[in-house]
Amino acid sequence: MSSRRRCVYTLGTTRLARDLRRVAKGSSLVWFGLMLAGCLDTGQARVQVPLSVAGTELVGDVVTKGDVPLTVERADLAFGPLVLCPGNTAGELCETARLEWLDAVVVDTLDVTPRQVGLLEGVTGQVRSWMYDLGITSQLTEESPVPLPAAEDLGDASFVLEARTSVAGQEVPVRAFVAVQQTEDTELGVPVIRKSASELFDRDVQEGEAGLRVTFDPSPWIARLDLRPLLDPGSCAPGGPPTVCDGPLNQECAEDGTVVVAVDCSVEGQVCVQGRGCVDALILDSSTSGYDALRLALLAGERPVFSWSPAP
């Protein structure tokens, strides 16, 4: 017993023991340091912000130019990706985004029910601008714009409009398939729809942000349509177009302005569209001014409403 104690005592005073104790103390310093080092303040925090989309209920018809009422039956929009930027100007200057959602979905812009479509991912801090695509993106590495699945669901279009109007008592279906994508006139490789410098958009995104809702109202876009050149009644005139529509009648005109043949499109359940004759519906394709009007409206017209849910 005493020898063991002595042994312990001896060990306790040897240089080795002293060194071991120093090592132990040093180790505890290391662990203390590690503990301190684990508390890192990086100044920002990773966040995921729920993103939801919603439409706007249309009350009654949308009155287009020339007071042509349009009963909108479908207004589907391919929406996304969406990028929120820290600077006041998006585009090329938004090389590093604050938040982004890289997906795209079809939004029923007539449905007021909010629908969560994904998560905006990024870091906390101020956002002052946004930019988004309508289902068709462009890459710096690609020659042509690329439709995402949402746009493919719409037939490689960004916006699909189906509506009805009435001409001379006959119901006329109106359809539009509008592709909004990068052109020679737009910046390469950046979303095509961007907040302008004069628009207000400012949010200090914090951890626990409840969500961002983007609400679309298609009526201002649709209201920009001018269907009159296509649907207003015409008549044969010297030097005029070879065919004109006069209500449901598709008239073939002689050079002197007389009517050569008149066909009633309604007999076959069709409508007469200026320049096209009897067709099943008024299709707004890229050759029509209505298409351009819708495209411009989507690009630079009425903006969706970005509303932040209050943080819980």
Next chain:
Amino acid sequence: MVIGGVWSVVGFTAAVAPLTADAAPPEGGEASAPPLETSEGAVRPPMVRSQVPAVYPPRALSTGRSVTVELVVTVLADGRVGPVEVARSGGEDFDEAAMEAMRQWTFVPARRGEQPIASKIRVPFVFAPPAESVPAPTDTAARFPAGSEEGERITPPPTTPGQTPDAVDSTEASPPVASAATGDEAAPLEVVVQGERALRDDLRGAGDVAVTRDILAAAPRQEGAEVLRTAPGVYIGRAEGPAVAHNYNLRGFDAEHGQDIEFRVAGLPINLPSHIHGQGYADLSFLLADVVQTLRVREGVYDPRQGDFAVAGSIDVDLGVAAADRGVAVRSSYGAFNTFRQSARWAPREIGGREMSEETFGAVQVMRTDGFGENRSGHSASALLQHRFGEGRTTYRAVALLHTARADLAGVVRRDDVDDGTVCFTCVYPYATARAQVALSQRFMSGLFADFKGEKGSNGQFGLWVGLDTFRIQQNFTGFIEASRTLERTAGRGDLIEQQNKTTSVGLTGRYRTAPFRPAPWFRSTLELGTDGRIDLIGQRQSLLDASVRNQTWDERIDADIRGVDVGMWLDVATRMTRYVDARVGVRADVLSYEIDDRLGNFAPLSRPDDSFLPGFRRSALGIVAGPRTSLEVHALPWMSVLAAYGEGYRSPQARVLEDGERAPYTKVRSADGGLKFDWGAPLSLNASAYYTRLSDDVAFDAGEGRLERTGATRRLGATVHAVSRPTKWLVASASMTYVKATLLEPPPATADEPLPPFAAGQDLPFVPPLVVRADLGARHQFLRDAGGQPLSGRLGVGYSLLSKRPLPFDERSPAVSLLDASAGLTWGPIDLAFEVFNVLNTAYAAMEYSFASDWDPEDAVRPRTPARHISAGAPFSWMLSLEVKL
């Protein structure tokens, strides 16, 4: 049997330890002694042929003791020194110092008639404390190289033989005779070792240390520059391959490629100002570990001699080959990843009969490797030459280095791509723009330094140096997100950034320290005046290359010439009041001027077509930066000192970003330090210090441009503990721990170009590990004194580095890095065999980790724009087998 005779007693102090005229042996290097007649014939005692001065143990300087060590030395029949025994101990440090010197002496052997015989002699060494006439005390655990401006510490060998040996017939003399010397010899040989304090003390802050050769050699090193890991608070990594400078960390500074650490190697300034790849770019790849003698680490900026880039501190690397290792050595190494290294060094003991200083050597090394993982092969070659020459009070040192390396780079990969298996940890992306990453470096530097030592302690130095450096790198950090600013509608051809930098430098340095001024017995003071300066001619370009079409240039980002001049001057007063207080008060001022020919300046891509002006912006700037450098050391106890220091320094800017007429073209550094130094001799010496450093503005890595960009004011508050222990003769251990809180005080304002700077006030600085731990352990032991006629010894070494979690931009963190290296070696006479393993635990770690936006999938329809973690893989487990033969 006692054979009478008298050895002369000699003591002197000299720069290169030449023999003084009075003490020099007769022509032919041998001194005669009277023969002794015995029954077997006349026995002539051994005579000293060459000697190495003993060193007063620096650790004992503060004790001021006079110590005598008496050795019994066997002089073999071939004149070499055989077994050395301590007949009278003066303490472990003094015993070792005496024996270390004695083992390097050579003799003309004793002779019986004409027959050489082994003999034994008794040699007392008298270690005397420093003479009072020598100024400023030293506090270091280091021995400064002979002939450096710090001054010689020691000296004196006997120059004539005379001690009577116990003669042993030569036929019995191998192995050495074991007959003990009797204690009744007549007047023994006596060697007086005059301890000497440094003429000028480099180490001033509490965190300053000098890391000596035994610690540097303790742990295995994959390359020479890794000796820096031994310095407290230092971590270096290789993120960009062998042709690019290491990434350095020092006490809370992510010094990237060197912008926060002033490096000098053999007096040559290594940092390159305004380098395109990073301010203060310092590539130490040319260092060869075998010729690194000492690291002098000055943490903080308290010495007026510290100049540009001394932000976190300065590291001076002294080169040389110790006496025990001198000769010609050839080493071949082969290791993992088909790595082959061939090196040679020659360090003659004497040339033309003149003994060479430790500083004289030549070394060369070539290396090739396939590298771990993909795209990491590389080649390099380095040559180092240094020669100390001259005699008397002024000696000269010429030094030159030449280095080149070319290596493929793996670059970075996204962490999420590694996680989902898109790319492996050590791979590169399968695109031409990723596989074309490569770097080339070429460097030449040469300097000539004259060192002067006056009679009464005055001393000085004058030096001139020249440098030529070229650097070219192709690197892609971000994948495919760049668009050309010069070619309209050209984009997405791969962000392969090409950087070119050419620097031609000429510089000078000079200083003079007066002899001590002694108005009172308890007071002495010296004054030093000094200057250094340099002019740099820098050409730099940055472009974007399309690797898929023979490196076609598709954008120009930088095309500039810079001329920079830095003239520094300082005054330093070192005062000792009583034996307890040392105060150093100094001031340094630098004038920095720049002329910039920015050939792409004013280019405005958004205003195309720009036919109203020609791009180009020529401008100039000049500023003066000045600040105090002070330190106070109180020798409270023989084994403890208290230190405090304050200093202001600077860092030169990336000149290309200066505005015309900018008045303060530098970063101002304010640093304060306080701490304790404990010295219990060999068993343990320990430094503990706390420090504060504030920078007026800082820089951080910008992946988009592949270079450093300005951030804002920063602050470091930290502490360092460093301990060295030599508990036995065969074991050395060194450990350090640095903890720092590095904070960004003022982030840069958001601009149109940088609307989202990844910084916020008060955040921890990105890339800075708060905790750095390093431990080195080395053990050496002689197993057999005679194994086939040669001694056999072995060694083991372990090195351990720990970096804690590092904060990254955008709320990312890189995990802690823990690396363990180990080595084992055997030395049998002239043959040395070493086996080293690195990253023993095969830790998969990132040598560097970043957080930024990138797009590495050109097929991807949607380009991500939020930041993501990117890694540059660190080296996995590897090994190296080396065979060295000394010729």
